Amino acid sequence: MSSLNIPIYMDYSATTPVDERVAAKMAECLTKQGHFGNPASRSHPFGWAADELVEQSRDNVAKLLGANSKEIVWTSGATESDNLAIKGAARFNVKKGKHIVTLKTEHKAVLDTCRQLEREGFEVTYLDPLENGLLDLDVFKAALRDDTTVVSIMHVNNEIGVIQDLAAIGKITRERGIIFHVDAAQSPGKVAIDVEAMNVDLMSLCAHKVYGPKGIGALYVRRKPRIRLEAQIHGGGHERGMRSGTLATHQIVGMGEAFRIAHEEMDAENIRMGALRDRLWNGFSDMEEIYLNGDLEQRIPGNLNVSFNFVEGESLIMSMKDIAVSSGSACTSASLEPSYVLRAIGRNDELAHSSIRFTIGRFTTEEEIDFTIAKTREAVEKLRDLSPLWDMHNEGIDLASVVWASH
Amino acid sequence: MAYSDKVLDHYENPRNVGVLDKDDPNVGTGMVGAPACGDVMRLQIKINDDGIIEDAKFKTYGCGSAIASSSLVTEMVKGKTLDEVGEIRNKHIADELALPPVKIHCSVLAEDAIAAAIADIKAKRAARDGSEAVAS
Numbered sequence A: 001m002s003s004l005n006i007p008i009y010m011d012y013s014a015t016t017p018v019d020e021r022v023a024a025k026m027a028e029c030l031t032k033q034g035h036f037g038n039p040a041s042r043s044h045p046f047g048w049a050a051d052e053l054v055e056q057s058r059d060n061v062a063k064l065l066g067a068n069s070k071e072i073v074w075t076s077g078a079t080e081s082d083n084l085a086i087k088g089a090a091r092f093n094v095k096k097g098k099h100i101v102t103l104k105t106e107h108k109a110v111l112d113t114c115r116q117l118e119r120e121g122f123e124v125t126y127l128d129p130l131e132n133g134l135l136d137l138d139v140f141k142a143a144l145r146d147d148t149t150v151v152s153i154m155h156v157n158n159e160i161g162v163i164q165d166l167a168a169i170g171k172i173t174r175e176r177g178i179i180f181h182v183d184a185a186q187s188p189g190k191v192a193i194d195v196e197a198m199n200v201d202l203m204s205l206c207a208h209k210v211y212g213p214k215g216i217g218a219l220y221v222r223r224k225p226r227i228r229l230e231a232q233i234h235g236g237g238h239e240r241g242m243r244s245g246t247l248a249t250h251q252i253v254g255m256g257e258a259f260r261i262a263h264e265e266m267d268a269e270n271i272r273m274g275a276l277r278d279r280l281w282n283g284f285s286d287m288e289e290i291y292l293n294g295d296l297e298q299r300i301p302g303n304l305n306v307s308f309n310f311v312e313g314e315s316l317i318m319s320m321k322d323i324a325v326s327s328g329s330a331c332t333s334a335s336l337e338p339s340y341v342l343r344a345i346g347r348n349d350e351l352a353h354s355s356i357r358f359t360i361g362r363f364t365t366e367e368e369i370d371f372t373i374a375k376t377r378e379a380v381e382k383l384r385d386l387s388p389l390w391d392m393h394n395e396g397i398d399l400a401s402v403v404w405a406s407h
Numbered sequence B: 001m002a003y004s005d006k007v008l009d010h011y012e013n014p015r016n017v018g019v020l021d022k023d024d025p026n027v028g029t030g031m032v033g034a035p036a037c038g039d040v041m042r043l044q045i046k047i048n049d050d051g052i053i054e055d056a057k058f059k060t061y062g063c064g065s066a067i068a069s070s071s072l073v074t075e076m077v078k079g080k081t082l083d084e085v086g087e088i089r090n091k092h093i094a095d096e097l098a099l100p101p102v103k104i105h106c107s108v109l110a111e112d113a114i115a116a117a118i119a120d121i122k123a124k125r126a127a128r129d130g131s132e133a134v135a136s
């Protein structure tokens, strides 16, 4: 028990540390001894060298998706990719229709982009997922209309880790000639992607969830059949006019290397992480009144989202101060709303307020898992001793029947 | 969010956690908040024959600031009369704990809990005095 580094990082879905192998490659693209040139400089070797690295990286990203490198557009991250994909496709196709379909559990980068389009006169349908977090395909089919131009459904949910059946969705959108956008910020290296088999038209990606740097991402834009977008950032016409701005060689090289490693090591890594996640879940399974949020099977191995009933999430995080996790509870964000993702899958406010997201990753160890189990149990016990709701539960009072003095 | 040392102290070593007999005529119970809002506070006070609060207990479901606010309140009320305790305002609690603006409502909840506990004890007394009057 000596190698534990406190605090322990259990928040890999928020972001990841950059892999040392990635950092080394990035460092080669910064100084005058390295490849600092502007990849758009066609007139000298500084530019050529940088351009070659950018194109290698594009290949690496494309390979992970089963795509062609010409289909990859560099952006600043998944947020920008979501904006470019949804606004770009909706606005370009505005003559065909103004209806968009998405899911209530999407990331804010998708939801807020849709809200903006609503303000511009588009109509958006926000679908309720099933209780396990997955999209009901019949509900989905029923929501599609003749004027639906864009569907945006995420691959892996950032809070509950559930994996949507992209192939099934893509089959439907392809048949109907609707553009299918996927926010896949959370999937590379965790679940296999094949844009051909899945009939995905646009896919948002970022590097920082995959042991690459922050501030770099990509949008996959299908060429056959060709998907056309209205650019959102105008300028020197980089990235075939879809996203102007000097390419950040070091960031791109970081993303390329991160994706290369993720592609290569995914299978082995998933086996290891699955075992760690199961160990964590087993460590809690005999506790009373705990609830797993989201489907256990259709889920990435690194995610465990649990509600510890009668304990409030923020105070739980506070007493687990040696462990870095995140909570779906209101008070962490000062927004006073419990997680909209947990509400969308039908969790009541109490359970939504009581949730903790543990996300494990490449550098998580068995020792860290055991420590996390012990600390979490200790904290839950302490807070339940402090909780009037726990008392009431033990007295057999149904909390739903109590009239609360709300404030 | 960073917590003040005072909040951390009360959070880590909460004072007067527990339960008093809610059927005791000298005990007032105030329960405020709602699970749906993420906070429920139960404050109990016990007065002696001189009308002085001799004991106070709490249990709270809520964020660290809500727990610290209720813990602090149990210390503040002891040794005071109901009237004196009725003067405690959320600002006293928020200042003492150096709560940031987003956490002010946790101290408001504590003020509400005091008021509810006082009201409960007064209601019990009124009922008792009323029934005594009828009996004599």
Ligand SMILES: Cc1ncc(COP(=O)(O)O)c(C=O)c1O
Pocket (backbone or CB within 6 Å): A014, A076, A077, A078, A079, A080, A107, A109, A154, A156, A157, A158, A183, A184, A185, A186, A205, A206, A207, A215, A217
């Ligand atoms: C599903 C999902 N979409 C989008 C984003 C935003 O990504 P970025 O930080 O690269 O803009 C994230 C990460 O926070 C995410 O988890």
Ligand code: FES
Pocket (backbone or CB within 6 Å): A331, B037, B038, B039, B062, B063, B064, B065, B066, B102, B103, B105, B106
């Ligand atoms: S109880 Fe909600 S912020 Fe304090």
